[in-house]
Amino acid sequence: MGIAERKLRHKESIRIGILEAAWQLVITDGWQSLSIRKIADAIEYSIPVIYNHFENKEAILLEFTKEGFEKLAETLREVKATHADPAKQLAAMGDAYWDFAFDNKEYYQLMFGLGIPACDTVKKVPELQEMTALMISTIKEAIAGSKNPEADYFLKFHTYWSILHGLVSIQMIESGKPDVTKKMIVQDAMAGFTKALVD
Amino acid sequence: MGIAERKLRHKESIRIGILEAAWQLVITDGWQSLSIRKIADAIEYSIPVIYNHFENKEAILLEFTKEGFEKLAETLREVKATHADPAKQLAAMGDAYWDFAFDNKEYYQLMFGLGIPACDTVKKVPELQEMTALMISTIKEAIAGSKNPEADYFLKFHTYWSILHGLVSIQMIESGKPDVTKKMIVQDAMAGFTKALVD
DNA sequence: TATTTTTGCTAACACTGTTAACTAAAATGA
């Protein structure tokens, strides 16, 4: 009796329909405005049907998070394979990581819980300028006194800030707590940065 | 006639009340679950009163974003002043940045649009392990072939990943677009990292 | 064919941000 199988196939096809509809909505309107009702509308089923396939809305988004990490890992694996030297691998993987993030923005934002109200917000916050100005001036001073005084201060500022923000947000995602031992990471990263800066 | 002044004072006191109540709610329940109704409840006024003082909910949160950047800038300015050497300033400011983020977590999350569903999510995503494993193995290989083979691979992995994530998310916050010229930042940062890694 | 299981629906609950329309109080002018 292939009845059970047919049913299973049908059930699975709805599940896939939900994910496809959801992803389409995420792509067009961003994951912030995804709603169960919109999905139900798109798949032409009533709302509760969705809850027969996913525990809740978060579970649907989690699916994409997983997909995103899979795709990213796949990409990195491929890129790694194109080089033999680990140092070159790291550089190439970094490049690929960057490209992945911007080629798959919705994935990346989901994967790392990026709310991104900031896109519009940043410009509304002149107070941000104060912080960046402070960092930039210090970077400039450091460069001026280094063995490479013609280094691009703006590029270095971006690197500096990004390292810090990256360390913090990865740490927040991973555990939420500060984790005293991990403060070494900051110091290590800062040491590496300034070393590369002043030569 | 001090009537206008009294009125203004009263209006201002409500505004402050809104912000204080909102901040209390953000502190206790996180900014995700802040609601206009909860604020109205706390200040013992009806809902529309809040809209006489703030255009919308976002405007209230924006206030905290500004506060956050002010506080961070203030902190960094103070720390900078405690050192004369720019390199030492950068290191100390990095330390202070880290501390600020975890001492003022709610501020930091607001400032950078960190949704942080991930805190619970990360553990639900075994796919993440694949990516980290890939990075870690490459880091290990690079360390093995470097002049400093006893370096802490886990620490270096964290640095590596954080730099990348930081670069990406700062770039996403600032413009949203990839910005071809900024890809240099990745390459510069990667170069600095691997240089510090292999010595 | 009668019974049970499954499938999917309607309708509701408890929230959310936001706003229109109204009342009551306070300030103003005569």
Place this chain on the structure above:
DNA sequence: TCATTTTAGTTAACAGTGTTAGCAAAAATA
């Protein structure tokens, strides 16, 4: 002091959100 105007604050609603209980119809089983 009284009538008028302005302002402050209210209730009630609209249009959304995630989620679930209860029911009807269709399909599978006996």
